Amino acid sequence: DTGVSQDPRHKITKRGQNVTFRCDPISEHNRLYWYRQTLGQGPEFLTYFQNEAQLEKSRLLSDRFSAERPKGSFSTLEIQRTEQGDSAMYLCASSTQLLPTDTQYFGPGTRLTVL
């Protein structure tokens, strides 16, 4: 399977714990995006990378959130001191950015539940 993969698919944690999610993009894609989707809403942009550079962060991304893409391949999203409001589906997408209109392809998501 050469699509976008995410790990884990589900994560249940207690409030105050740290969690880390991983995203592996399609291999030739140099852009990688993180989105968050809460129940009944469309996905909302969090941040994106071009190769290893983080180019933009949404105001939704509080100081407790950090994302990395150290070698320009896979990316991690860490949430420190989780809160119940962090419960959501975290989606990763990738694209080639050869053209400004390239399609973003999404992974299956990681569903986070904070108790």
Next chain:
Amino acid sequence: AQSVAQPEDQVNVAEGNPLTVKCTYSVSGNPYLFWYVQYPNRGLQFLLKYITGDNLVKGSYGFEAEFNKSQTSFHLKKPSALVSDSALYFCAVRDKDDKIIFGKGTRLHILP
């Protein structure tokens, strides 16, 4: 800022009938518009996109969308609905810096 609106939270269609899922947009500059579908506990699957050219865009699974500049709409259509089309559909627009702005989604129910 770019935005899209999906005026219907839910659409019910009988199997075999044509379906339409509505979307209107607000953009500055050229609109780059997308439709994605989400099945339960799954990520988003790309259906189709409008960049330029023909106003009727054909996509995956028999879906198509009609771009209407005067009405600022990009409605998703399919001539004959299948029960397996039941899912959550998102209209989206590309913002500056390539991030995507999604609508709230429309839940499509195809009734057997």
